[in-house]
Amino acid sequence: MKLGNRMAAIANMVPRSRCLADIGTDHAYLPVHLVKECIVDRAVAGDVHKGPYQSAVQTVEQFGCAEKISVRLGDGLAVLSPSEADVGVIAGMGGTTIVDILSKRPEVTKTFQRLVLQPMSSAGFLRQWLMEHEWMIVEEELVVEEEILYQIIMAEQGRTIPCPPLMYEIGPVLWEKRHPLLYRHLTSMASQLKTILGSMQASTQAAASPKFREYQEKLAALEEKIACL
Ligand SMILES: C[S@@+](CC[C@H](N)C(=O)[O-])C[C@H]1O[C@@H](n2cnc3c(N)ncnc32)[C@H](O)[C@@H]1O
Structure with a gap:
């Protein structure tokens, strides 16, 4: 098969x-x-x-x-x-x-x-x-x-x-071995976060929420990782 x-x-x-x-x-x-x-x-x-x-x-x-x-x-x-x-x-x-x-x-x-x-x-x-x-x-x-x-x-x-929280999402082994598709994986995660942040920005309440700050920090940390590749 x-x-x-x-x-x-x-x-x-x-x-x-x-x-x-x-x-x-x-x-x-x-x-x-x-x-x-x-x-x-x-x-x-x-x-x-x-x-x-x-x-x-x-x-x-x-x-x-x-x-x-x-x-x-x-x-x-x-x-x-x-x-x-x-x-x-x-x-x-x-x-x-x-x-x-x-x-x-x-x-x-x-x-x-x-x-x-x-x-x-x-x-x-x-x-x-x-x-x-x-x-x-x-x-x-x-x-x-x-x-x-x-x-x-x-x-x-x-x-x-335990892993740093972002590593759970990236995948510790994928990161460790710098998987050939890692760049694609991380940029796709970053673009999903940007979409979420973009829609949260449309609401003043959502944009002032701790979640919004958390997503912003996650995106910044992810962009740092992408820059290392
Ligand atoms: C998208 S299919 C994936 C099929 C196959 N495992 C694959 O990867 O191609 C998901 C299957 O999981 C079954 N499923 C969902 N929840 C389940 C559960 N709690 N226990 C057993 N099967 C479940 C669905 O009925 C469906 O057949």
């Missing part, structure tokens, strides 16, 4: 393992690919909605993987027992939804050896949650697919020293 850039980068972060859990699997392309390539022995493909669940069942049958991939309908990690999977993938959802899924079932979350997460938004909030809950960010990737820049975060259990 040919994966797009985003899904291929997620697949690259899954190590050779016994069992993968792909939560919010939708079409189940990731578990099918990883089982077919013998990267994982088996997989659980979970989705909370019936349509995606049915499309996952269909893909798994079409590729003859029904013996190795268990497709389950349910909310987040409720479809899994503790220690059932070594690697958990949650991709294509907002960072707050990912945190919600991970924090709702701590008894399952703490039994993953590795998490591979691809937030569509609130990546800073997700990184901060990981670091505050004894997950170390060990690798990060940026990929472009159809002109959209995606962030992928790989975490393993362990403690790290």
Whole structure:
């Protein structure tokens, strides 16, 4: 199965393992690919909605993987027992939804050896949650697919020293390795902040708020980082 850039980068972060859990699997392309390539022995493909669940069942049958991939309908990690999977993938959802899924079932979350997460938004909030809950960010990737820049975060259990707040949003590993797409990532963050500040400026109340000052300071700090690249 040919994966797009985003899904291929997620697949690259899954190590050779016994069992993968792909939560919010939708079409189940990731578990099918990883089982077919013998990267994982088996997989659980979970989705909370019936349509995606049915499309996952269909893909798994079409590729003859029904013996190795268990497709389950349910909310987040409720479809899994503790220690059932070594690697958990949650991709294509907002960072707050990912945190919600991970924090709702701590008894399952703490039994993953590795998490591979691809937030569509609130990546800073997700990184901060990981670091505050004894997950170390060990690798990060940026990929472009159809002109959209995606962030992928790989975490393993362990403690790290806390990051400066801006680094949660930038991505400590992306910064450390000066990822080739880092300039694009930071300038896109800066332009989002400028848009927010621009719309806040239209209201005297918003422009006088502590939030406005906070965003201004964040933009200045971000511009300093961009200037270092
Ligand atoms: C945009 S799709 C992403 C599909 C795939 N993971 C990917 O990255 O291409 C998000 C999927 O997550 C599912 N989803 C959203 N919240 C969920 C939850 N709490 N538990 C399980 N699945 C969820 C949705 O039904 C949908 O199929």
